[in-house]
Amino acid sequence: MTTLLEARTVCKSYGDFHALTDVSLSVADGEFISIVGPNGAGKSTLVNVLTGLLRPTSGRVAFRGTDIGGIGPVELARRGMARGFQLVNVFPELTVRETLGVAASSRLKRTGNPLRSLVRDREIADAVEEVAEIFNLRHRLDQPARALSQGEKKLLDVASAFALKPELILIDEPTSGVSTGDKHSIMELLIDACRKAGVRGIIQVEHDMDLVARYSDRIVALQAGRVLADEKPEVFFKDPALIAAVVGTRPPQLRPKAANLNTSSETASQRSAAC
Ligand SMILES: Nc1ncnc2c1ncn2[C@@H]1O[C@H](COP(=O)(O)OP(=O)(O)OP(=O)(O)O)[C@@H](O)[C@H]1O
Numbered sequence: 190m191t192t193l194l195e196a197r198t199v200c201k202s203y204g205d206f207h208a209l210t211d212v213s214l215s216v217a218d219g220e221f222i223s224i225v226g227p228n229g230a231g232k233s234t235l236v237n238v239l240t241g242l243l244r245p246t247s248g249r250v251a252f253r254g255t256d257i258g259g260i261g262p263v264e265l266a267r268r269g270m271a272r273g274f275q276l277v278n279v280f281p282e283l284t285v286r287e288t289l290g291v292a293a294s295s296r297l298k299r300t301g302n303p304l305r306s307l308v309r310d311r312e313i314a315d316a317v318e319e320v321a322e323i324f325n326l327r328h329r330l331d332q333p334a335r336a337l338s339q340g341e342k343k344l345l346d347v348a349s350a351f352a353l354k355p356e357l358i359l360i361d362e363p364t365s366g367v368s369t370g371d372k373h374s375i376m377e378l379l380i381d382a383c384r385k386a387g388v389r390g391i392i393q394v395e396h397d398m399d400l401v402a403r404y405s406d407r408i409v410a411l412q413a414g415r416v417l418a419d420e421k422p423e424v425f426f427k428d429p430a431l432i433a434a435v436v437g438t439r440p441p442q443l444r445p446k447a448a449n450l451n452t453s454s455e456t457a458s459q460r461s462a463a464c
Contacts, residue, residue, distance in 0.1 A: 190217040191358050191388045192254075194239065194270070199248035200464030201234050207464055208234040209414045211368040213247070216357065221391045222378070223401045225435050226411035232394050235411065239392065240272050241265045247464050252357070271355035273346040273363075281335035285326055285345055287319040288334055289359055292352035316352060323382045340367045340375050357390040358383065360422055364400065372397070376404055398436055402426055410435045 194216040201209040208231045216222050224232050237243040239250055244259030251257065252270055265271070280288065293316040321327045324344045329337060334345060343363055350358055363379060364372035383391060395401050401408060401422070408425045410418040418431050425431060 190219070192217055194250070194252050194392075196239060196245075196250045197236075197248055199235075199238055199245045199250060201231075201238055201243060202246045202464060207414055209238065210243070210464055212411070212414070214409050214416065214419060216390045216392060218389050219392070220406045221404055223405040223408050224392065224394045224411065225396070225398075225401055225408060226417070227435060230411040231414040232411055234390075234401075236272070236361065236394055236412075237248040238358060240270065242259055256380075266355065269354075269356040270359070271350040271353040271357075272359035273350050273361055282333050284331050284333055285321065285337070286330040287315055288345060288349055289320050289352050290314075292349040293317055293320070320348050320352045320386075323351065323385050324380060340364070340371045343367060343375060344378065347382075351382065351386055351388075353387060354386070357392070358388050359392045359394075361394045362396065363393060364397065371402060373403070376400060380404065397434070398432075 192215050196212055196214050199209055199212045212231075212235060214222070217461065226232050226237060234243065238245050238258075240262070241250070241257040241260040241264065242262065249256060249258065252265075252268055254270070257265060257268065260268075262272070283291070289312055293313045294310070317330070318327070321330055324347070326341065326345060326348060329341060334342060337345060343365075347358070347360055347363060350360070360379070362376050364464070367375055380391070392402075405422050406418055408418070408422060409416060409423070410420075410431065412434055417434060418425060418428075420428075420431075
């Protein structure tokens with residue numbers, strides 16, 4: 190199987206604090222990977238390293254074989270990887286059309302005012318309509334992001350990343366704040382949208398073990414900045430000690446897998462780990 194993303198023996202330190210120690214993982218073509226772990230385990234740091242926002246202190250992160258350490262979001266998107274923008278929270282007054290338009294104009298390398306481009310630039314307007322259609326947001330295009338339901342806001346956030354036409358997408362708790370009844374329909378829409386849009390791999394950071402169990406091909410569990418486990422859900426959720434270490438709860442009932450693409454965190458060992 191082709192490897193899309195690979196992290197090899199990645200360490201990341203903040204001063205003398207080792208947030209990540211010897212983290213290795215890979216994402217193959219067609220895979221849906223969940224990164225889990227207790228608060229402070231290093232999930233955000235890992236995501237920032239995997240998406241080129243942070244340069245690892247040592248080790249290597251490669252996307253399709255090319256080093257992406259610290260390259261930043263614009264270059265990352267150019268190479269085919271994107272993550273949710275969180276524009277919805279930053280600019281709640283922008284309409285859905287404008288939010289998607291900002292992302293699309295970034296992909297199409299428009300240099301002028303992206304909101305003006307929306308009116309004048311047919312290619313951007315078409316890209317916006319296409320993504321809105323895939324994410325069921327067409328009827329919301331002219332409404333401000335703040336008027337959307339929580340589930341729609343989450344979809345818009347992911348849709349903005351889609352507007353960059355990535356091969357690999359990274360999503361952060363795609364259903365947080367969404368009602369239990371709606372979270373599966375959002376996940377299913379999202380996975381279906383990935384398939385339609387040609388996304389080859391998904392990485393999600395997720396605390397909700399029900400979603401992790403149902404949609405992941407593999408689960409990478411972090412604890413105190415190290416990989417505690419990298420397992421398929423059927424193995425992961427059979428190990429009570431592992432689950433307790435990660436979430437401190439009993440395993441969720443494993444349901445049939447949905448169709449897919451194919452304590453205090455700062456421990457003594459983290460402070461003294463040699464990277
Ligand atoms: N910029 C920083 N400077 C110093 N320490 C940091 C910095 N960012 C994160 N840390 C520390 O690194 C550790 C890992 O943090 P990180 O945010 O990656 O964990 P997390 O698993 O995402 O946590 P959460 O689930 O609470 O978001 C934590 O102890 C945190 O305090």
